[in-house]
Amino acid sequence: MALQQRLRGRQAHTPGATFAAYTPNGKKLITVGVDNFCRIFSTGSDDEPVTVDDCQENNTAVVAGNDFFIAGSEDGTVSKYSLSDHKLEDIIVRTSLPVRDLALSPDGNWVAVASDELAVKVVNTKDMTQVQYLREQxxxxxxxxxxxxxSRLAVSCTDGxxxxxxxxxxxxxxxKKVDGMIRSLESDAEASSRVLWHPDGRAFATPTAGREIQVMSFSDWERQKTFKTGHSADITSAAWSPxxxxxxxxxxxxxxCLWDxxxxxLLKKYDDLKATIxxxxxxxTENILSYTNNDGELFIHTGIVPAEHSTLLQKPLQPAPFFHDPSEGRAGNAVNLTNGTKLDLPERQVRRAGTPDSLDDILGPDGLSDDGMDGFVVDDDGAGYAAAINGHGKRTNGHLGALQSPSGKRRAYGSSATFKPQAHESFQPGSTPWRGNRRYLCLNLAGFVWTVSQESSHHTVTVEFYDREFHRDFHxxxxxxxxxxxLNDNGTLFSCQPHDSNPAMIYYRPHETWTTRTDWRTNLPVGESITxxxxxxxxxxxxxxxxxxxxYTLFGIPLRVYRTKASPAVTCAAWRNYILTIGNGPVAGDGTCQLLYTIENVARDEIHxxxxxxxxxxxSTLSSVFFSDEGDPYIYDxxxxxxxxxxxxxxxxxxxVPMLDTALLSRLxxxxxxxxxxxxxxxNRKFHCIILKGQDKYPYFPRPILSEFDFQMPLTSARSGKKANGGAKDADAMSDDEDGGPAExxxxxxxxxxxxxxxLSSTLHAQLKSNLTHPTxxxxxxxxxxxxxxxxxxxxTLLQLLGHECLAGEDRGMKALEIVGLFKDEDEQGRAKGKMLDLASKVATRYGREVxxxxxxxxxxxxxxxxxGAEEDE
Structure with a gap:
């Protein structure tokens, strides 16, 4: 039967966001809305509700005990009302910004207040002077x-x-800071990111960005089962049955939707609602689900669970939906829950403690004795298992083949017979994953491209430039x-994956052209996605x-299509006529695929x-790959x-060649x-990056500031020396020079x-010289x-090092002479000019090193x- 035929909504408040809560004993149902009153409905009664007039406007949350209820409003007021005389008892706390949510502890002694302020306030409902502040978010x-x-409070922050x-x-x-479970939502969004504690107290669930409900166990923070709701829009509310x-x-x-x-x-779906709940x-205690919507209406839905499933509500406390129950391994069948209740599980769901003399060795993992194993081994796949049973009822090793390992070692029991190497995942340099409904598609020195998901119908893309005098932003x-x-100074390139019946596509939009038609699109073959x-x-x-x-050329002419030998493909980069592609190669000793790269000159059809x-x-994994402004390939791991x-x-x-190890930066x-x-x-021979604080792995909004670091090749660790008091040098730190030379x-x-x-200079010189002297x-x-x-x-630099060696003493002469052999003192034809050797001789003479x-x-x-030269070569 359709929902509107069974139910008639009660206009509890002025049209707008409306919220409701039952008292723990179920006798009363309290609603609040955008108007300046609250309503108290009595369960099982059709009488008009009691109206409490002394309330704030624009209420955003309500919680209830058996004798009182508490409401929070957008003006920051959190008020406590009596259910006996329906009067305002106290203003528990005020916040400077709108209240967004309230939570009442099971004993009714504490109320947690979430607002647009950064800190969460946990206030004693009987003594408002007792306040705890939660400030980590x-x-x-x-x-x-x-x-x-x-004793535990879950805080869903707008940072996701x-x-x-x-x-x-x-x-x-x-x-614990739990990331990757909820979306980043604005505090006033209708979509929900609320933590739903399961009644057994061992797990909680949350709506995810994929419009699912994900369960996580509290004891080990492992993700458990998922409710694939199939909702086509954001989840706005969810609740476990008692x-x-x-x-x-x-x-x-x-x-x-109602779910087992x-x-x-899915047990039942009501799909003809008129407003968002x-x-x-x-x-x-009863088969009743009440809900309020954004139109001011209240629905008290009796018999919400269909008769064929109503027995589910009559069952005792049920366990949380786990893949692997964290309680496994405890002795006995009763599992103690956090609320003091004992949960009776089926015998096979509770494993005995894995002690050396455990009964598991006798009964097996399913708790079955030999008496219950008659006919258990069945040759259902024709593999001959049943025939390989000895007189003791045990399987022989006749089904095992000859040892194939060159080392003569057998595989571990239960290991997979098929080895699967770990391939490196593909990625797009400069892009970030979704965080909430936003992500960066590109971040570089030209500007940045970011997108916002607008439900399931479309996205909105923004392209912004650092130099707005040269290019205009667009959206x-x-x-x-x-x-x-x-993104570069010429244009912006986009790509999308196959969707529904549409193939993958690339789209190029140049910044400036001298023709009317500028951008172009092209589709890829069906079944082919872009990495x-x-x-x-x-x-x-x-x-x-x-x-x-x-x-392709910049205006859509396909030049080449070839299959790379390193597969699966991982990523690519380009600079002028050069392209660099990276893919997975042979398997290394640790089971991971080595990455292989190829660099080619497209214009000359030449592979370097x-x-x-x-x-x-x-x-380690590859994090990014790009060309520098001078055209040299760089990677960051x-x-x-x-x-x-x-x-x-x-x-x-x-x-x-390593140019910078950020772990050795002096700031760390x-x-x-x-x-x-x-x-x-x-x-400009500097590393430009975004500094991520704490546990952050990716930049987020608002747009982060770029930082730059000089190259610092890893030679020694950063070391901070002792600072002398009052500017005086330590006696042990003084050099032997009595005139007060530099400390050692x-x-x-x-x-x-x-x-x-x-x-560093030698590496940059070798790099540049190699590029300039190449025939092309x-x-x-x-x-x-x-x-x-x-x-x-x-x-x-070599002259300065030579001076240090001369200052150190005659016994350092061999190293000094070695330094002399490193001078860059040749003309364009490679002939020695001798100028630097003359300077080196003068340095040695100045320090009295005649030999x-x-x-x-x-x-x-x-x-x-x-x-x-021949002597040096030998």
Whole structure:
């Protein structure tokens, strides 16, 4: 029978958001709404409700005890009313911002107040001076929920995280920050992110971004069963039945659904509601579900559970829907719940403690003795198991084949016979996962692209630039639901996955053209999805699920389609005529797939590196890949190391060099900061990134600020020396120079700095020289100037190191002479000029190192005569 034929809503309040709550004994039902009064309905009575007039307007929440109820309003007032005389008793607390939710402890002694303030206030209902403050959450709170014991409080924050607190002591303690369960919602949104404590107290559930209800066990924080509700819009309210056997859910799609908690099966669906339900309230003992909507109406739905399922409500307290019951392993069949109730489980659901003499060895995991095992082994698949039974009723090992392992070791009992390597997941550089209804599609130095999910019908995409004088921001409605984007000074590239009967698609929108028609779209073959896209000033690159690499010109002309040998494809990057693709390769010793990269020049149809290995440490993953502003490939891994590829234009000569290890940054040397870094780009020989605080893994809104770090190749750890009091030096730190020369620690620090500067300059010089001297290169005046500057910097650093060695004493002469051999002192034809050797000889003479000076002059004479190279080679 249709819902409107069975029920007639009661206009409890002025049209608007309305909320309801039962008293624990079920005798009264209290409603609040946008008007300035509350209503008290008596269960089983058709009489007019009692109206409490002395109330605030725009009430947003209500909770009830047997003798009182508490209402919160948008003006920040939390008021307590008596159910005996229907009068205002006290104003429990005031907040400076609107109240969003209330939760009452089971004993009625404490009320938790969630508001747009950052802190949650937990106030004693009998003594308002007793207040506890929960301050760990960084943003406003949308919902609060006490567990059945009243000692724990779940806080649903608008940042998309759940903060679980223990209130068992005077100072509340945060037990756990649960991420990935709820959506990031505005505090006044109709959608719900409320924590639903299961009546047995061992688990809780929440609505998810996928419009499902996810169950999590409280003891081990493991995700358990999921209610795949199938709602086509956001879940607005949900509630367990008093015994935990049923779950009711409502959504903005105007459906109300009843679910079996143990099987997660839909029992009944009421799909002809007229307004969105905002609050559900089960009667504590009867088959009644009351709910209020955003139109001011109250429905008291008697017989909500159909007759064929009504026995579910009559059952005793039911266990939470677990995959694996955390209570397994305890002795006995009765499981003690947090509310003191003993839950009787079937015998086979309760395992005995795994002691060495456990009965499990005799009875088996299902608790079956040999007496109940007659005929248990059945040859139902023709494998011959039944025939392989010995006289003791046991299986023989005749079904086992010969040992195939080269090492002669057998597989562990119960292990899978099929080995599955761990392939690296595909990703789009510069993009973030969904957090709430928002995500970044692209973040780089040109600007950023972000999208907002508007229910299930469409997204809205915004493209913003850092230089708004050069490009204008734009915003558009996205019915295709783009999930990847690239942005540069020429245009913006988007892609979307196959949806319904529509194939995957790429869309390019140039910033400026001299024709009327500018943007273009193209579809991919049916069944092919996009794993990554890249955009350069010349080409568009797409890698797909079929391991194809598709290359287009900027205006849609397909140039190449080929299948990459490294599969599955992981990601790609592009710069001018060069593209870099990365895919999974052979399996390493730890069972993970090695990543292989290929770099090619599309314009010349020339491959520089083919299926070479991406150098990652064990148990690390690739976080990002991009080209620098000078056109050099860079990668950033999960350990926080930035690496560049040098000599990559020469086949077989490429190697990965670490340019920065963020774990060794001096800002982290104290150990007090907890932060990570989101890679953005390398420009002007600096690493540009976004600093993520605490446990954050991805940037979020509002738009984060970019930070930059100089290259710092990993040579030594950051070390902080002792600071002397009053500026005086420590006696042990003084050098042997009686004139007050530098301390030994300062000398070592300066030498480390010079060594790092030498290594960094040499790496940059080798990288740039390799690029400029390649046959396909056409060096510009600016690049040649940079190369000369690097040579000067290397030689200057070497002279400073030579001075340190001369100052250290004659016994350091061998290292000093070694330094002399590193000078960049050649002309364009590679002939030695001798200028730097003359300067080195003068440095040795200045410090009185005559023997060293003579050795340097000998080296200079051999070089000018064109000899000595062979000796060095030998």
């Amino acid at each position: 960084p943003r406003a709170v949308k919902h609060v929920a006490f567990d059945n014991s009243g 995280n759940i903060y679980m607190y223990s209130l068992s002591s005077e100072d509340p303690d945060m037990l 015994n935990g056997a049923l779950l009711a859910t409502t959504s903005s799609d105007l459906n109300l 908690s143990q099987t997660q099966k 905002l609050a559900l309230a089960w009667h504590p 558009f409605t996205d019915p295709f639901m783009y999930d990847k984007a690239c 990554a896209i890249a955009l350069s000033s010349s080409y568009i690159v797409v890698t797909t699920s079929t391991n194809y690499v598709r290359i 590196q083919s299926e070479d290995i991406v150098a990652l440490t064990p148990n 999960s350990t926080g190391v930035l690496l560049t590829l040098i000599h990559w234009r020469t086949p077989g000569q490429a190697r990965w 040397s104290s150990g007090q900061k907890q932060e990570s870094y989101w890679p953005v780009a390398v420009s 620690g300062e000398t070592q620090s300066e030498q480390s700095r010079l060594e790092h500067a030498l290594l 290169a056409s060096p510009s005046t600016h690049q040649l100037s940079l190369l000369a500057d690097l040579e000067v910097q290397i030689n200057r 060293l000076g003579a050795k340097i002059r000998e080296v200079a004479e051999r070089r000018m005569a064109g000899v000595g």
